[in-house]
Amino acid sequence: MGRITLDKVTKSFGDVEVIPPLDLTIEDGEFTVFVGPSGCGKSTLLRLIAGLEDTTSGHICIDGNDATNVPPAKRGLAMVFQSYALYPHMSVRKNIAFPLRMAKLPQAEIDKRVEAAASVLNLTDYLDRKPGQLSGGQRQRVAIGRAIVREPAAFLFDEPLSNLDAALRVGMRLEISELHKRLETTMIYVTHDQVEAMTMADKIVVLRAGHIEQVGSPLELYKEPRNLFVAGFIGSPRMNLIEGPEAQKYGCHTLGIRPEHIEVSADKGPWSGVVGVSEHLGSDTFFHIQNTGLAETITVRADGEVGFRHGDRVHLTPREDVMHRFGADGLRMA
C-alpha cells in the first residue's frame, strides 16, 4: 500500500521559502511525475517525502500514518538516485541485498529475493561484479533492483535517466513503465523532461517555484493547460503564444495554438509569413515561420513530405476547435 498525502507542507532554507504551503495526494499504485524547470522545487519535494529533508511545517502521511518526523530508514520507501548511488565497494549482489541486510532478514530469504530481482532486471550474470564494471544502464538496473527487493510502499525516482544517453533513456523509460505495470506500486518520479512525464505518468504534477501549477493526467494537461506556464511547458515543440489584435479577435489576452494544430499551405489561410528554419525529422517537418505579424516566429508541424524552402511565403490556418485562450492574468479562459 502506498497512499501519500501532503498537507500544507512547507520548506524553507534559512529565510528562503522554496516550497510554499502545498497540498497533494498521491493515490496508491499511481505513477506520479513531478515535472518543472530546474530549481522549481521538485527534487526538494521528493526529498521531503523521502525524509532526507525536514519539512518546515505541515504534515506528510504515508498510508494514513503521520510520517512527518519518521526518519527515512523507517518510512518504508525506496529511492533511486540520479547518480544511482550504488555502493562502489560492494558487488551487485551485495548492493541489492543491502536493504534486506539492514532489515535483518534471514540469509535464505535475502538470497531468494536478490535472485528474483536479478532475473527480473536481467542482472543474473552480473551479480558478482562491482558497480564500476557495469555500464550506465546496468547500474541503473542495480539501483532499481536495490529498490524493489524491499517491497516498499512507494518508489521515489530522482531524475534517474538524466545520466544515460538518449537511446538508453528511451529503453529504460519503457522498463520502468513495465515495472510499474507489473508491481502496481506507487511511484513518484522527478524529471525536468516533459517527454518523460508525458509518456510515463498516470498523473503529472507541474511545479514552478515550489507552487503546483497543475495536477492532472498527461492528456488533461495537454488539452486543457490551466495557465500559460503549463501551456508552454507541456508539449513539444512548444505551443505558439500570440498576443495583440489577433488574440483580441478571439476575445482573449493570449492565444495559444500548438504547432500540430496549424495547417500550412502555399496559397490559402488567414495568416501568412516567410519560412525561416525548417527541421526535417523525416516523419514530420517543423517550420519556423517568420514575419507573420503575430509573434516573432510561429512553429508549425507539417507532414514529412511537405517541402517548403527557406524564404518561401506560406499561409497558415489554425484549427479553431483546439485553440487555447488565456486572460491577462495568464489563466485559461473557459
Next chain:
Amino acid sequence: MATKASRSAARLMMAPAVILLLGWMLVPLIMTLWFSFRKYLPLRGGDLGWTGFDNYVRFVSSSAFWPSVQTTLIIVGGVLLITVCFGVLLALLLDQPMWGQGVVRILVIAPFFVMPTVSALVWKNMFMDPTNGLFAHLFKFFGATPISWMSEASLPSIILIVSWQWLPFATLILLTAIQSLDSEQLEAAEMDGAPVLKRFWFIILPHLSRAMTVVILIQTIFLLSIFAEIFVTTGGAFGTRTLSYLIFQRVLESQNVGLGSAGGVYAIILANIVAIFLMRIVGKNLDA
C-alpha cells in the same frame, strides 16, 4: 542532506573532538597566562605571588632576549630561503621527463622521514666533526684546515641540518603544484614565442606563488619551534639559542616558570601572527 535528526547527530559526533581540543588548548593556555603574572620558582620557594607585568618586562630586557630573537630570525629566514629556492629548482627538475623518476623522488623525499634527533646527531658527528667527520676528511683532501662546525659555524650548521630536513617538504608541495599547471598554458606561451626563462618567470612562478606561500607559512610555524636539532647538537650554546629554546631553558633548566611563561606568551603571539595568514589562505580554499 540535513534533517534535524542528522544535525543533532552531527553535533554529538563532533563533540568529543571539539571538547578534547578545546581542553588541550584552553587549560595549558590559561595556566601559562596565570604563571606569567606570578613569581614562580619551583625549586626556590615555589609560588611567590603576583608580580604584574614584571616577567614580561624582564623577559624582554634580559641580555639573552634580543640575541635569541635574532637567532630565531636567522634560522627561520635561512631555512626558508634555502628550502624555497632549491625546492623550486628541484621541483622543476623532477617534473622533467627522465628515467627512474619514481626512485629519484623517493631519494629526495627520504630526509623528511628521518626523525629530528637522528638527523641532528648524524650530521653533527659523522659529517661536521672536526677530526673524524666526512667534511673534515674532505677539507684535508683539498689541503684546507677542517673547521669545527658546531662551534665556529654553529648557525650555518644548524641551518644546513634543518634545511636538509625540510627541503623534501618544500619540493614535494611545489612539485604537486607544478604538476597541476595546465600544460596548454605553457604550450600557448611557447607558441607565442616566449623563451624558457620568460615562461618560468611569467607563467610557472605566478602559478607557484600560492604553494610557495603555503610552504613558507607552514614551515615558519614548525621552524619557530624547532627543538631537537638544537637540543642534541649545541644545547643552545655558540649563539644557537632561539626564542623557544630560551623559553625551554627558563622553564626547565633554570626553573623560573613565571619568566618562561611570559616568554611562552610572546611565542604564542608570534606564532598566531603567522597562523592568521596561513588560515586566511586555507579558509579561502575551503570556500572554493
Next chain:
Amino acid sequence: MARAVTPKRKAINTALAWAVGLLIFFPILWTILTSFKTEAQAINDPPIFLFFDWTLENYAVVQERSNYMRFLWNSVIIAVGSTIIGIIIAVPAAWSMAFVPSRRTKDILLWMLSTKMLPAVGVLYPIYLLFIELGLLDSRAGLVIVLMLINLPIIVWMLYTYFKEIPGEILEAARMDGASLKEEILYVLTPMAIPGIASTVLLNIILAWNEAFWTLNLTAAQAAPLTAFIASYSSPEGLFYAKLSAASTMAIAPILILGWFSQKQLVRGLTFGAVK
C-alpha cells in the same frame, strides 16, 4: 605534463636528477653503510665506501647495551596508539563536517588547525605540571594522549578532505535502504573511505614516530621512545660512529619504509588541502 623531448635532453635530465637525488639521500645512505663497519673503519681517512668488512656486530651491541627493543616497543605503542585513538575520535567528527555542514563548520575546522599552531614550548610547563599531578609523566599512556591531541587536527582535516570526495547521495541511499547512522558509517562510509583512512593513519604514525619535543621532555626511562634513545647518543657515545649509525638505522628504517608508501598523501596532510 607529457611533453616529447629528445633522448639527449632526457639523458641530461636523468643524470642531473639522479646526482641531486643521491646527494640529498647521501647522509642516510652513509649512515646505513657505516652501521655495517667496524668503529675503526667508520672513522678511516680516506673514508671507505663499500669495500670494508661488513659486520652486524654494531646492531648486536646496540641492542645488548641499551635494550633497543624496549625503545622500539615504546615508539610503536605511542605512534600507533595515538593514531588509532585519534582516528576513532576523528571519523565521526569528519563525517559531521563533511556531510552535515553548517555555517560554523568552516570556523571549527580553522580553529582546530589553529590549535596545531600553538607553540609547544609555550605550554610546556603547564603540561609538565599536569602530567605530574595526574601521574602521567614518563608513561606511555601520557604520550599517547599528548601525541593524539597534537595530531588530532591533522587527522580530522585529512579525513574531512577525503570524506568530501564521497558523494552524499550514497549515504542518503544507505539511509533510504534502512541503515541506521551507525550502520551507515560502518558499512558504507568507512569501507569507501578506506584508502583515505589508510593514508591518514600512515602519515600520522610517521608524525608521531618522529615527534621530538614532547617525547624528549615528558619521558625519562620507562616510556622513552626511539627519539629519546637516539638523543642519549649525543655525547660521548656519539663518537662511536658505527654504533650511532646502527642505532640510527634501526630508528629510521621502519618509518622510511612507511614514508615511501605515503609520499602522495604527505602533501594533502601537511598543507590542510591548501595545495592539491
